[in-house]
Amino acid sequence: MQLTDLTMLELAAKLAERAVSSEEATRACLERIRQVDSKVRAFLRVDEEGALAAARASDARRKAGSPASALDGVPLGLKDIFLTEGVETTAGSRILEGFVPPYDATVVRLLKDAGLPLVGKLNMDEFAMGSSNESSAYFPSHNPWDLARTPGGSSGGSAAAVAAREVFGALGTDTGGSIRQPAAFTNTVGLKPTYGRVSRYGVIAYASSLDQPGPMARTVADTAALLQLIARHDPQDSTSAAVETPDYQADLEAGVRGLKLGVPREYFIEGIDPEVEASIRETLREYERLGATLVDVSLPHTKYALATYYLLASSEASSNLARYDGIRYGQRAKDARGLKELYALTRERGFGPEVKRRIMLGTYALSAGYYDAYYLRAQKVRTLIREDFTKAFQQVDAVLSPTSPVPAFKLGEKVDDPLSMYLMDVFTLPCNLAGLPGLAVPCGFTKAGLPVGLQILGRPFDEARLLRIARAFEREHDFFRRPAPL
Amino acid sequence: MALTLEQVRHVATLARLALTPEEEQRFTTQLSAVLDAVAQLQSLDVEAVEPTSHATLAASLLREDVMKPSLPPEKSLANAPAKSGTSFAVPKIIE
Amino acid sequence: MPVSDFQPVIGLEVHAQLLTQSKIFCGCSTAFGAEPNRNTCPVCLGMPGVLPVLNQRVVEFAVRTGLALECTVKKTSVWSRKNYFYPDLPKGYQITQYDLPICEYGRLVIDTPQGEKVIRVRRIHMEEDAGKNVHDAGGGQSLVDLNRAGVPLLEIVSEPDLRDADEAVEYLKTLRDVLMYLGVNDGNLEEGSFRCDANVSVMPKGSSTYGQRCELKNLNSFRFLKQAVEYEISRQVDVIESGGKVSQETRLWDVNKGVTRSMRSKEEAHDYRYFPEPDLPPLHVSDEAIDAAAKALPELPRAKLTRFMSQYGLPAYDARILTAERPLADFFEACAAHYADGKKLSNWFLGELMRLLKEEGTPLSALAFTPAQLAELLGAVDKGTVSSNAGKDVLGEMFRTGKAPSDIIAEKGLAQVSDTGAIEAVVDDILAKNAGEVEKYRAGKKQVFGFFVGQVMKAMKGKGNPALVNDLLKKKLGD
Structure with missing residues (x-):
């Protein structure tokens, strides 16, 4: 067994007893990246120097008996959407090529303060717009379970790096499923926290009312430990919740006996892959065996979520991406004659097709004469979708469903068909619209060996219960021990 | 709902995107298809429904009126594609 | 129809920079005049994230401000994004308030030749200022300075209740006084911390339908506001008279040519695509906060003027000058606490004190002497300790040195001689030396009296109490 096969908490235990140094662990990650990343292509850039310096500082703290946190010294990767002071950050876009931030995102600062070496920046769909990593301006990442397939998106690089054991964990962001869908595609755990649970300051915005950073790891306990470090109120984020952070490990092993778990009939629809459905159904039966009660629930407005999401997310994005104008940072069309051309050419060349498509849709939905019919109406339907969940959570403690209707699909398969690509997110985006926490946990494999992920949705700020439910299943299977066939 | 080429061009102007003719064509088709798909929302009765613009429980967070250090100009301008002194430079603006 | 057959209709939109230490959404300084981009940080630069x-x-x-303008203060107001591209707008949108502003439906009373007039205030909202573009920087470039980006502004929009340029100017002056009284704005039009756009239209007299309006910009003085509005009224009348139609547009006041001209660049289809700012939850203001603000509201210029007239027995002219700025009014009241005769005090304020303030360029806040000291000086004049003229010199010295009036009078020997014996001796001496003049006086040439006064005062180096000198001369001359 290699060092990189350890879970975060296993490594943390070895670091604590000083059986392994952070520098060794970090070097092991760097070595693993050298071995497999030419195939997986998870990293946009590796910060070897920065990571090793942080690792040595961690080792000094461990030696002095004053670790900064339980995970001090555990190497981690970051989706390239998190601003890192002094380290180029592009959000997978050409327009930010060469942009070196003057500040750290709040979560990056929290991780640095907690002593975690940050190994590098992970590939993603451009500005987090996509479900396959193919909209990255640089290259698509590959799924370690089948290199011809996508690791999902938009946090595909993060999921792929964790699954390929290039890092022990990573941070992603989730606007419509961007943490959970890649986790489900790669046999990893991904948690989208409640909106406001984790600071968005320093996280490049896609759709501000939906974006939420979260942890990605190989086990539920690792995910909990990582969440523990980043779930803080941030006075620099006005939408950050002043809610106390519980101990996410405390009830992790408490099981599901007595819990009521909702099964929404609208999530078992036509078009769902039969193997995915079978795997989820089997998982549900297992929960019953473990002592939970399954309850049939209805989320009647689910079918409107996709349209609602694309209108709202694109509208917000059209405004959020207005700042990329080639004036203060980023790429500029140097040959532009006059100011108008400066804007139009810089943005035309700097953005890829998916980003332009959403900017166009969002600009249209907000424009005079269409606002009420599109944007405002979508906001109202968003209310109906939230209310669906409020009602469901009066009956049940959590809602279980597939994370994605299909397992990882082939790279190139859906690139030219935006609508069918958008359908990949149909089970994940209602959670963002409602601002709820959602978790994807491995629950099996298809015959072809592709991972399947269960999605668990909960009440606001009920992350601890989602983790506990996920852990109850994980304990029975340990799918996370299975390495990807690299 | 079908978008016209004219509408696509107008939206591209608003969004400051110098679309190529091919893109204009492609977006006309693709955005029309997306608008057809989202048209299902028109069938819902939302007359009495309040819009949701924030998914947060957070109350308005206020900060005290206290000055904090700014960035030194060399850091503010470190990523600027063009500058002059400590100003950002752009092609001459014609009023 | 001549101009006099048209009724102008004017509304003003005022942008007032708020006197905060830091910007509206970040901790950068709001100070004016720093090196370009010295007061910027990731937030006001619109950096990613x-x-x-x-x-x-x-x-x-x-x-x-809302309470002072008798607005309804909303317990919940909402932030919006106004989307447009311009180099001085770093995020590509301005954070402002749109359909749910913090204050609505207020009023401001102004003075017109016809008496008081109520101008309705439609709304007040908060927003961030843009930066500054330096358009012609040479080398085919324009430069962008974002020091001002994110400075807090209050936009105060009036209803179109103003009917001529003078009313517009009076409204703007009155509003400026109120904002300065409240301590929220410095009232500086030249530096642009108090800015005004005017919406102007004309309609035939007696009509109730407003004409098409034009928005006038670049009105950075009261004079320009008056000139621009007057020009625009006659321009619009000319357009209508010659059979044309006024088109809705933004027009810039050209200071050099004294005309308004169309800003074609702003004519392009603007579509600001306002939507609720997702990064800021709705703003809640509690009843308690509104009550507390109402209680802490200072007396406003108009109320103070009325009170000054009744409490201190001042004519309107005096009261208006004394209450025009809060520091002067406050200082007057501090002095009045030590000195009972309001009108006499006012005379000293309007005369000697304001002349000194103006000549020396000293702000009231830096005054060297105390209200009690000024009252002491006036008391000394009343008692005849010092002459009125010498009192002016004493005030000048107090102004420069802050010394007590009694010390200055002693040091400079400015004390008036009110000792009857001492004056009598001088009077006797002068009358004895000028027997011929005394004869003439007694023969009926009363004009000579002035000569005797002059001689006595000269002999006493001007320090004789004039009343006593007069009395004694008359007595000795046998009147």
């Missing part, structure tokens, strides 16, 4: 956090003083100032 930044988020706004609202400065609470901005809310306090908005509530205070």
Whole structure:
């Protein structure tokens, strides 16, 4: 067994007893990246120097008996959407090529303060717009379970790096499923926290009312430990919740006996892959065996979520991406004659097709004469979708469903068909619209060996219960021990 | 709902995107298809429904009126594609 | 139809920079005049990933202003994004308030030749200022300075209740006085911290339908506002008279040519695509906060003027000057606490004190002497300790040195001689030396009296108490 096969908490235990140094662990990650990343292509850039310096500082703290946190010294990767002071950050876009931030995102600062070496920046769909990593301006990442397939998106690089054991964990962001869908595609755990649970300051915005950073790891306990470090109120984020952070490990092993778990009939629809459905159904039966009660629930407005999401997310994005104008940072069309051309050419060349498509849709939905019919109406339907969940959570403690209707699909398969690509997110985006926490946990494999992920949705700020439910299943299977066939 | 080429061009102007003719064509088709798909929302009765613009429980967070250090100009301008002194430079603006 | 057959209709939109230490959404300084981009940070530069956090003083100032203008202060107001591209707007949108502003439906009373007039205030909202573009920087370039980006502004929009340029000027002056009284704005039109756009239209007299309006910009003085509005009224009348139609547009006041001209660049289809700012939850202002602000509201210029007239027995002219600026009014009241005769005090203020303030360029806040000392000086004049003229010199010295009036009078020997014996001796001496003149006086040439006064005062180096000198001369001359 290699060092990189350890879970975060296993490594943390070895670091604590000083059986392994952070520098060794970090070097092991760097070595693993050298071995497999030419195939997986998870990293946009590796910060070897920065990571090793942080690792040595961690080792000094461990030696002095004053670790900064339980995970001090555990190497981690970051989706390239998190601003890192002094380290180029592009959000997978050409327009930010060469942009070196003057500040750290709040979560990056929290991780640095907690002593975690940050190994590098992970590939993603451009500005987090996509479900396959193919909209990255640089290259698509590959799924370690089948290199011809996508690791999902938009946090595909993060999921792929964790699954390929290039890092022990990573941070992603989730606007419509961007943490959970890649986790489900790669046999990893991904948690989208409640909106406001984790600071968005320093996280490049896609759709501000939906974006939420979260942890990605190989086990539920690792995910909990990582969440523990980043779930803080941030006075620099006005939408950050002043809610106390519980101990996410405390009830992790408490099981599901007595819990009521909702099964929404609208999530078992036509078009769902039969193997995915079978795997989820089997998982549900297992929960019953473990002592939970399954309850049939209805989320009647689910079918409107996709349209609602694309209108709202694109509208917000059209405004959020207005700042990329080639004036203060980023790429500029140097040959532009006059100011108008400066804007139009810089943005035309700097953005890829998916980003332009959403900017166009969002600009249209907000424009005079269409606002009420599109944007405002979508906001109202968003209310109906939230209310669906409020009602469901009066009956049940959590809602279980597939994370994605299909397992990882082939790279190139859906690139030219935006609508069918958008359908990949149909089970994940209602959670963002409602601002709820959602978790994807491995629950099996298809015959072809592709991972399947269960999605668990909960009440606001009920992350601890989602983790506990996920852990109850994980304990029975340990799918996370299975390495990807690299 | 079908978008016209004219509408696509107008939206591209608003969004400051110098679309190529091919893109204009492609977006006309693709955005029309997306608008057809989202048209299902028109069938819902939302007359009495309040819009949701924030998914947060957070109350308005206020900060005290206290000055904090700014960035030194060399850091503010470190990523600027063009500058002059400590100003950002752009092609001459014609009023 | 001549101009006199048309009724102008004018509304003003005022942008007032709020006197906060830091910007509206970040901790950068709001100070004016720094090196370009010295007062910037990731937030006001619109860097990727930044988020706004609202400065609470901005809310306090908005509530205070709303209450002073008798608005309804909304318990919930909402932030919006106004989307447009311009180099001085770093995020590509301005954070402002749109359909749910913090204050609505207020009023401001102004003076017109016909008496008091109520101008309705439609709304007050908070927003962030843009930066500054330096258009002609040479080398085919324009330069962008974002020091001002994110400075808090209050936008105060009047209803179109103003009917001529003079009313517009009076409204703007009155509003400026109120904002300065409230301590929310410095009233500086030249530096642009108090700015005004005017919406102007004309309609035939007696009509109730407003004409098409034009928005006038670049009105950075009261004079320009008056000139621009007058020009625009006659321009619009000319357009209509010659059979044309006024088109809705933004027009710029050209200071050099004295005309308004169309800003074609702003004519392009603007579509601001307002939508609720997702990065800022709705703003809640509690009843308690509104009550507290109402209680803390200072007396406003108009109320103070009325009170000065009744409490200190001042004519309107005096009261208006004394209450025009709060520091002067406050200083007057501090002096009045030590000195009973309001009108006499006012005379000293309007005369000697304001002349000194103006000549020396000293702000009231830096005055060297205390209200009690000024009262002491006036008392000394009343008692005849010092002459009125010498009192002016004493005030000048107090102004420069801050010394007590009694010390200055002693040091400079300015004390008046009110000792009857001493004056009598001088009078006797002068009359004895000028027997011929005394003869003439007694023969009926009364004009000579002035000569005797002059001689006595000269002999006493001007320090003789004039009343006593007069009395004694008359007595000795046998009147």
